[in-house]
């Protein structure tokens with residue numbers, strides 16, 4: 001799709017005084033009532049966040065401690081587990097008047113550094129051919145709103161101040177499809193504290209039990225009786241373990257190479273280690289999955305090994321690009337897949353997740369990672385098998401809509417992220433039953 005036209009730039013005017021959270025919430029609720037569908041749900045979710053008394057108390061405390069309003073709101077919202085995008089939008093809405101979009105009497109392309117929901121609501125679809133912003137991704141709230149208004153929206157482009165007319169070829173103007181499905185919200189468990197918090201926050205089950213760190217299966221089963229529990233067998237050899245097994249025994253040196261012998265490769269080389277673990281899971285009402293699978297043969301081998309212990313719901317983690325690209329063949333061998341976006345991102349972007357200097361590459365919203373997620377979700381749909389996401393990406397409220405739109409059927413996140421994710425899924429109308 002091509003959009004072409006004269007450029008009009010958006011200008012912002014600072015409010016005489018910042019809006020309070022209550023005023024922000026009322027204005028968001030007013031806006032919600034003017035919309036329907038995704039846009040209304042998203043605005044209501046933001047209003048709910050602004051009305052939260054805990055957020056209010058933290059903000060008041062920080063202001064009393066002498067923080068300037070903008071910083072206090074950003075800090076309060078961040079400590080509250082709200083995404084950068086939500087914080088940014090609240091701060092902008094609180095500090096600036098909704099931008100007045102000009103009415104020059106001809107159709108134009110609106111260019112801005114960033115757009116909030118409030119700004120976007122002032123845009124007249126009859127006048128604005130398209131919107132181009134430097135900041136904010138395709139899942140920003142303004143972008144979701146633009147889609148619901150039928151306005152092409154392109155983000156990540158800084159338009160030179162000299163330019164008066166613009167011609168843009170949009171790669172794909174189709175909306176991120178938000179499937180109207182219920183998406184269960186599960187917990188990742190690595191410790192007894194995680195288990196307690198997962199119960200407190202009302203997780204709908206356990207989507208990833210990291211048995212390198214926590215193996216009290218009976219407590220997990222008792223806490224989540226009747227709910228899904230997915231146990232990952234040892235991701236041994238991973239560096240986080242420091243090359244030790246659960247009893248602290250040295251497993252022959254620290255594996256400093258994330259591309260080395262770990263996960264299923266490690267277990268295949270030591271089947272008795274896996275068998276001992278499968279034996280203790282045998283007879284429990286749990287699903288079991290293997291980490292770091294990269295070939296069909298590994299999936300087949302793992303399933304057969306589980307069968308020896310009567311374990312029938314068997315899955316694989318998709319954390320290696322090869323596994324994502326062979327998702328059809330691999331999923332044909334097992335019952336479900338869980339995408340580990342932490343490892344999938346590091347391997348796709350060739351950026352070791354332990355190296356701080358490469359942290360900007362640990363971005364699961366990179367199109368390459370999202371395409372792999374889509375590939376796996378499509379395979380799951382074709383084969384009628386569930387595909388969840390259990391990496392950190394699932395705990396990013398802004399990414400949730402994208403992952404769900406791509407066809408992911410459940411999310412598993414650190415228990416501390418469950419409240420914020422519940423708000424995000426609620427906003428998308430995708431909250432799982434009973435959450």
Ligand code: PEP
Nearest residue numbers: 319340341342343390391
């Ligand atoms: C992942 O890789 O995304 C994942 C969930 O596994 P871990 O973080 O334990 O490697």
Ligand code: MG
Nearest residue numbers: 319340342343
């Ligand atoms: Mg992993």
